[in-house]
Amino acid sequence: MTDPGAILTPDQRLRVFVSSTLTELAAERAVVREAVTALRLHPVMFEAGARAHPPREVYRSYLAQSQIYIGVYDRSYGWVGPGMDISGLEDEFRLAAETMPRLIYVREPAPDRDPRLERLLDSIRQKGELSYRVFSSTEELRGLVQQDIAVLLSERFERTGGLAPRESEPADVHRLPVPRTALLDREADLDLLRALVTDERVRLVTLAGPGGVGKTRLAAAVAERVSAGYPDGVRYVDLSAATNPAAVGEAFARSLRLRTSGGVRSLDDTTSFLRAKRLLLVVDNFEQVAGSAPHLAALLRAAPGVTALVTSRAPLRLTAERVFTVQPLRTPPPSTRTASAAFAAGFSAVQLFVDRARAADRRFTLTDENAGPILEITRRLNGLPLAIELAAARVPLLPPSAIAARLDDQLSLLTRGPRDRPARQRTLRDTLAWSYDLLPPDAQRLFTRIGAFAGGFDLAAVEAVAGEDDTDVLVTLESLVDAALVEPDTVDEPVRFKVLDSVRDFARERLADEGDAVRERHAAHYLAVAANAEPHLNTGASAEWLERLDRDHGNFDAALDWLLERRRPADAVRIGWSIWQLWWRRGYLDEAVRYLRRILEQRDLLPPALRGRALVASAAMEFVSHQHDRARPAFEEARVLAREAGDNAVEARALGPLASYAAQAGDFEQARELLGKAYELAVRTDEHWLTSLFHSRLGMVSLRTGDPDAAALHLAEAQRISARVGDDLGLVVARYTAAVIAVARGDSVSAHESLRAGLRESAASGDVSSVGLFLVALADLESARGRWVRAVRLGAAAATFQTPSSVLWMTAYVPPWPTLGEDNATLRQRLGPDRYDQARRDGERLGLQGVVAETERGDDVHGGGSLRQAQGRLTPCVRAGPG
Numbered sequence: 001m002t003d004p005g006a007i008l009t010p011d012q013r014l015r016v017f018v019s020s021t022l023t024e025l026a027a028e029r030a031v032v033r034e035a036v037t038a039l040r041l042h043p044v045m046f047e048a049g050a051r052a053h054p055p056r057e058v059y060r061s062y063l064a065q066s067q068i069y070i071g072v073y074d075r076s077y078g079w080v081g082p083g084m085d086i087s088g089l090e091d092e093f094r095l096a097a098e099t100m101p102r103l104i105y106v107r108e109p110a111p112d113r114d115p116r117l118e119r120l121l122d123s124i125r126q127k128g129e130l131s132y133r134v135f136s137s138t139e140e141l142r143g144l145v146q147q148d149i150a151v152l153l154s155e156r157f158e159r160t161g162g163l164a165p166r167e168s169e170p171a172d173v174h175r176l177p178v179p180r181t182a183l184l185d186r187e188a189d190l191d192l193l194r195a196l197v198t199d200e201r202v203r204l205v206t207l208a209g210p211g212g213v214g215k216t217r218l219a220a221a222v223a224e225r226v227s228a229g230y231p232d233g234v235r236y237v238d239l240s241a242a243t244n245p246a247a248v249g250e251a252f253a254r255s256l257r258l259r260t261s262g263g264v265r266s267l268d269d270t271t272s273f274l275r276a277k278r279l280l281l282v283v284d285n286f287e288q289v290a291g292s293a294p295h296l297a298a299l300l301r302a303a304p305g306v307t308a309l310v311t312s313r314a315p316l317r318l319t320a321e322r323v324f325t326v327q328p329l330r331t332p333p334p335s336t337r338t339a340s341a342a343f344a345a346g347f348s349a350v351q352l353f354v355d356r357a358r359a360a361d362r363r364f365t366l367t368d369e370n371a372g373p374i375l376e377i378t379r380r381l382n383g384l385p386l387a388i389e390l391a392a393a394r395v396p397l398l399p400p401s402a403i404a405a406r407l408d409d410q411l412s413l414l415t416r417g418p419r420d421r422p423a424r425q426r427t428l429r430d431t432l433a434w435s436y437d438l439l440p441p442d443a444q445r446l447f448t449r450i451g452a453f454a455g456g457f458d459l460a461a462v463e464a465v466a467g468e469d470d471t472d473v474l475v476t477l478e479s480l481v482d483a484a485l486v487e488p489d490t491v492d493e494p495v496r497f498k499v500l501d502s503v504r505d506f507a508r509e510r511l512a513d514e515g516d517a518v519r520e521r522h523a524a525h526y527l528a529v530a531a532n533a534e535p536h537l538n539t540g541a542s543a544e545w546l547e548r549l550d551r552d553h554g555n556f557d558a559a560l561d562w563l564l565e566r567r568r569p570a571d572a573v574r575i576g577w578s579i580w581q582l583w584w585r586r587g588y589l590d591e592a593v594r595y596l597r598r599i600l601e602q603r604d605l606l607p608p609a610l611r612g613r614a615l616v617a618s619a620a621m622e623f624v625s626h627q628h629d630r631a632r633p634a635f636e637e638a639r640v641l642a643r644e645a646g647d648n649a650v651e652a653r654a655l656g657p658l659a660s661y662a663a664q665a666g667d668f669e670q671a672r673e674l675l676g677k678a679y680e681l682a683v684r685t686d687e688h689w690l691t692s693l694f695h696s697r698l699g700m701v702s703l704r705t706g707d708p709d710a711a712a713l714h715l716a717e718a719q720r721i722s723a724r725v726g727d728d729l730g731l732v733v734a735r736y737t738a739a740v741i742a743v744a745r746g747d748s749v750s751a752h753e754s755l756r757a758g759l760r761e762s763a764a765s766g767d768v769s770s771v772g773l774f775l776v777a778l779a780d781l782e783s784a785r786g787r788w789v790r791a792v793r794l795g796a797a798a799a800t801f802q803t804p805s806s807v808l809w810m811t812a813y814v815p816p817w818p819t820l821g822e823d824n825a826t827l828r829q830r831l832g833p834d835r836y837d838q839a840r841r842d843g844e845r846l847g848l849q850g851v852v853a854e855t856e857r858g859d860d861v862h863g864g865g866s867l868r869q870a871q872g873r874l875t876p877c878v879r880a881g882p883g
Contacts (some may be wrong), residue, residue, distance in 0.1 A: 016149070017044045017066035017100075019059075019092040021076045028072050028107070031138040035145040041068075056081065059092055068149065070095035072141070073121065074107040079852065090120055097785035101131075103148050105141055108134040108358065109365045125362075134358050136366065140351065143182040150224050176220045176236050176282060181385070182355060183221050185330055185348030186214075192578045193222045193324060197280065197307055198229055202322055203300045206286075206310045209326035211502035212386030212428040215311035216284055218326055220311060223282050231845060232279035232305075240285040240501045241454055241554045248292045250591050254553070259587025259769045261625035261805035266590050267295050269803040271302045276844045278305035285501060286312035293318055326384030332375045345372035349378035352385055356392035360482060364395055373400035380407045386502060387431040393484035394438060407434065427872040432506045435483055440823075442468075446476045446486055451507030452522045455554030456489050456498040464525040465518060496551065523559040527571055530578035537581045543765075544725050549582045556582075560595050569602040573610045580617055585729055588767065588807065593621045612641030612650045623657050624812040625805075632661060652681035652690055659697060668705050675701065691815075692730035696737045700815050701739050710739045726779060729813075732758055732770045738815045743818050752781055756855050763852050769806030771851065772798045776817065778855055783821025788830055789839045790822060790854070796843030797851045 016036045020029055029045065036043040044062050063069070071093055078087035086094075096102055104124060124130055127316060131148055135141040150528055183190075196205050207215045223234045237255040242248045249266025253259075258273055260266045274281075285294070293316040300320065310316065315323045329349035332339070342351045345366060353374055357364040366374065377400060381387040391403055398406070401450055436444060449466030451455070457465075459474065467473040477497070480486040489496040499507070511518060529552065536545040549556070556579060563572040576583075576595060583592035597620035619634035635654045642650035655678035663671040675698050682690035699714030715738040722730035735758030742751035755774050762770035775798035783791035828836040846854060 001374045001672070015042045015044045015066040016068045016070055017063055017092075017096065018070045018072065019089060020072040021074070021078050021089065024074055024076050025072055025107075027072075027138050028141055031142045032070060032072060032145055036070075036149070040336055041149070055088065056084075056091070057086065060095060063092065063095050063099070066096075067100055068152065069093075069100050069102040070105070070145065071102065072105045072107075072684070073117060075110045075117070077117040077120075089117075093120070101152055103145070103146060103152070104130055104132045104262055106132070106134050108136060108362065112731060134362060136354065137345070140182060142356070143184065144672070147182055172648075175239075176223055176234065177216060177284075181217065181352065181389070184351050184355075185215060186218060186221065189218060189324075189326075189561070190221060190225060193218070194225050196322055196324070197222060197226050197309055202307070204296070204308045204310065204316075204318060204321045206312055206315055206321050206323050207326050208312055208315050208323050210313060210428065212384045212500075213326050213328055214385045214451075215326050217385070219282050219284065219309055219311050223280055226280060230279045230307075231278045232847070234280045234282060237281065237283045238285060239283065239288050241557070242289050248289045248295065250588070253590070254586075254588060257586070257766060257768065258803055259806045259809050260590040261593075261621075261808050263625035263627055263808055264590075264804040266805075267299065269805045271299050272803040274299065276305070277303065279307075281306055281308045283308055283310045286310050286316060286492075287314055290314065290316065325857050329385060329388070331379045331380070331381075331383040334379065339371050339375055340368050340528070341366045341371045344375050347375070347378065349381075349383045349388055350374055351474065353378055353388050353392045356389045356484070357395040360393050361396045370400045377407060377591035378402045380404070381431060382427045384428055384431075386500065389484045390435045391429050392484060396482065397438070407431075428502060432485075432503065435485065436506070436510075439479070439483065442471050443476050443479045443483075445481055446471070446511040448507055449514075449518045450480075450486065450499060451509075451511040452518045453499075453504075454558040454559070456496040456551060457555065458496045461525055461529075461552075461555070461670050462497070464528075465522045501566075519558075522555070523562050523571065526555050527575050527578075528560040530556065530575045533576040539725060542581070542585075542728075546582055546585060549579055550586065553582070557591075558855065564595075564598050564602070567602060567605060569599045569605050569614070569811045570607065570610050572599050573606065573614045576617060577613050583621070587805075589621050589625060589805070589809070593618070595627065596621060597695050608641050609645035609647055612638045612645060614645060615641065616650045616653045619657070620653065624809045626808050626812065628661075631657065635686040648681040649685045649687055652678045652685065652687060655681070656690070656694060656697065663697075663701060663704070668701050672698070672701050672705075688721055688725040689727040689730045692718045692725075692727055692734060695721065696733050698729075699737060699741060703744055708741060708745045712745070728761070728765050728767060731761060731771070732767065732810075733813045735761070736773060736810075740815045741819065742822070748781065748784075752778070755781070759855060760852060763848050768801045768848065769803070769809065771848065772801035772806060773810045773814070775801065775851060775855075780817060780819055780821045783827065785821075788822070788827050792824075792827055792831065792836055792839035793843035793846065793854065794851065795824070796840040797846045797854070799872075800844055801848075808864070 001564065016138055018029060018032050018036070020032075022029070033043045033045065044066050045878040069092075073089070078089035080087045089366070093102070102119075106121060118572055131149070131152075133144050158598035193205065193207075196202050207219055210214050210437045223236075227234045235256060239248060239251050239648035242251045249270065250260065251272040253266040256270060256273060258266075258269050260269055284297075286293070290312070296308060296310075296316070297320065300306060314319060329352060331349045332344075332347060345354075350366070350371075354364070354366050377391050378388055381391060391407065394403055436447065439447065445468070446462070446466050450462070451460070452465055459477070462477055463473045477486065481488060481497075486497050486499055489498045530549070533545050533549055533643050536542065556575060560572050560575060563569070563575070572595070576592070576599065582655065583589065596614060598619060599606075599614050600630070603614065606614060615634045615638035618825045619631045619638060622631035622634065624630075634659050639651055639654040639658065642648075642654060655674045657676065659671045662668075662674060675694050679691060679694045679698070682688075682694060694715045695718035699718065700712060702708070703711035715734055719738060721727070722734055735754045739751040739754040739758075741756060742748070755778050759771060759774040759778065762768075762774060775794050779791045779794035779798060780796060782788075823831065831839065
């Protein structure tokens with residue numbers, strides 16, 4: 001019950017407290033209110049409150065009930081109340097410090113600012129812990145507030161648990177890129193695109209335009225505005241690193257966190273997963289793989305609830321495509337030579353220049369004196385946002401008049417690219433060359449070498465790959481950040497860095513002369529990174545280390561490609577052996593199979609021990625892809641090589657699957673013997689995840705040879721080991737196998753509990769493939785209990801999480817489920833077409849958290865017996881299958 005003495009805010013939605021002076025910033029307060037309301041949040045402002053209470057009590061109570069703090073400041077320090085030594089503005093700022101994120105907005109220029117406010121703002125800037133933005137107009141403030149709150153909600157709150165993620169998506173789903181600039185002069189574009197994307201007749205919208213024009217920024221803004229209309233949310237797919245159709249499928253599957261296999265095309269897995277989804281798919285950088293456009297068209301035909309918003313330098317030329325050409329920012333006409341600051345501020349290109357110049361030098365302001373040069377700069381750069389950012393970043397070094405003069409002289413000279421490129425592409429490239437030429441030699445070298453990276457990178461990587469003994473890499477890297485050629489990726493900790501694709505392409509052009517040496521250092525560094533991570537991947541810290549490896553996924557691919565191109569498969573094996581759990585546990589099997597097959601094409605260059613490792617790794621990937629004609633002989637050969645080399649880990653990994661083949665053939669004695677040997681070897685190597693897996697397999701062998709009690713003991717130990725070492729896959733196998741054994745023993749209660757525990761754990765880790773596995777079995781148990789509506793709902797939900805590869809993957813490790821209930825045709829007959837179809841539709845909409853809640857609820861109104869009543873109806877029968 002609410003405290004009757006509490007002072008409540010006007011409503012109880014997520015609340016944004018706005019702190020500012022009341023009269024000086026009246027217009028700004030109105031704009032902030034509109035921006036917050038547009039995001040469907042509630043603005044909390046002091047003057048809106050009841051005046052029956054002392055002011056400090058009111059704003060303290062309002063702060064206590066708010067979740068986000070916004071401070072807007074100009075010149076005034078605010079009113080200092082009786083008995084106070086600081087103003088209400090500063091008091092509000094301090095009170096918010098411990099309870100909520102704070103967003104600070106400061107009007108510049110602000111002549112005659114109160115020294116007390118200046119001291120407060122200086123302390124905020126020096127600490128560098130808060131979001132601190134400057135603005136010059138109310139419209140600029142509106143854009144900043146909307147952008148910053150959207151980023152805060154999508155990033156900070158989901159990371160810290162302040163807000164729950166959308167029920168139907170894993171918390172770690174790949175999110176939209178975080179914008180670094182305000183969205184200027186795009187309101188009309190946003191309105192048109194929002195109408196297009198939400199039109200049920202439109203399935204594919206392409207944002208077309210040259211590099212640097214702002215396609216990704218606009219796509220992110222559109223997605224943010226329309227996301228509430230998609231029950232399954234927004235998914236982001238970046239194709240910048242994809243170079244062929246196979247890599248396209250891998251990029252889609254990786255972004256959607258799907259398990260893949262060598263036996264099914266990744267695009268088929270993606271299509272299967274999306275078939276029943278209702279979401280917006282943002283696909284970035286499609287120009288990289290324009291030939292794959294028909295595959296996207298086929299995907300959209302198979303998934304009627306999915307809309308694709310694509311960015312590309314050229315249209316995809318598909319029948320269903322609606323093309324929206326992204327125009328540059330508004331610039332003055334060529335006849336403009338001089339103008340006032342007021343006139344210049346009306347052009348969005350100028351607004352962006354001023355915003356980025358202030359980010360580089362907070363003292364910078366737009367004046368009548370510099371308005372003319374800035375207008376000339378933005379006109380010369382054709383309004384391209386990236387080109388304008390590069391020029392504005394030079395303000396601390398050059399005044400706008402000098403920048404304009406240099407651009408006027410040099411853009412016509414820096415024509416190093418093909419002249420048949422469109423004018424705006426030449427403009428961007430020449431601006432990059434201009435910015436590059438302004439760098440000192442050590443910064444030019446560092447920037448060029450950064451072209452070796454694929455994706456983001458951290459400081460240690462830059463020092464190892466691009467640095468020199470006599471260069472202060474951190475200082476030089478900071479100069480590249482100041483020049484807007486590199487940007488910090490603040491989402492990750494520790495801080496990483498990234499470059500835009502257009503910038504990376506430019507750096508790679510200049511890498512040619514020393515490219516081999518730099519790529520050699522790049523491969524050596526990521527070989528060391530992989531080796532450093534390997535010991536942590538079989539521990540309770542696995543999740544953290546896997547996340548680290550996944551951030552450098554593109555760099556590992558680049559290193560492997562380089563090593564294999566140079567015919568150095570031994571080092572490629574060393575990387576693959578160290579990061580195989582990234583491939584394995586994140587389900588990137590198609591990628592693993594592709595690289596391992598390339599390695600084995602050079603097997604004659606491998607020493608026997610490494611050949612054994614390559615063979616067992618390749619065989620394991622083929623095994624879970626059900627490519628048994630490839631897998632079995634590779635396991636046999638790997639076993640021999642491992643025994644000769646004394647490599648216990650490889651021999652154990654080969655013996656386990658060979659035991660499964662023996663069990664499939666009905667030779668349980670050989671299966672038990674092989675598993676026993678494998679278990680001994682795994683214990684010697686501290687491969688705890690393997691010991692858990694072997695316990696699960698020994699449990700099934702015990703069950704099939706008539707000893708269900710021994711089987712139950714093995715499974716209890718498998719679950720204990722996997723839970724202790726944080727082995728998600730081993731725990732999935734153990735939970736599911738334990739449920740199969742419980743059914744065989746006639747214990748439906750234990751089976752149900754094992755399945756529910758496995759479902760909860762899989763949902764918590766974002767392992768949606770395993771979620772589908774557990775749901776199928778739970779649906780069957782519900783059907784056996786006569787709870788047919790819930791059985792249909794859970795079965796329909798399972799289909800939304802499963803793909804062909806996930807089914808292949810899991811059936812390679814878990815025994816087949818002993819079907820107890822009715823099939824779909826019988827359930828449809830029992831419920832009638834209308835109730836059955838409604839139950840299926842309801843199940844498809846449950847989402848990840850919904851299915852967990854559904855299985856945790858007790859008996860529902862749809863009838864059916866309890867678990868214990870159903871126990872007597874269970875048939876203890878287990879069919880033969882992989883053990």
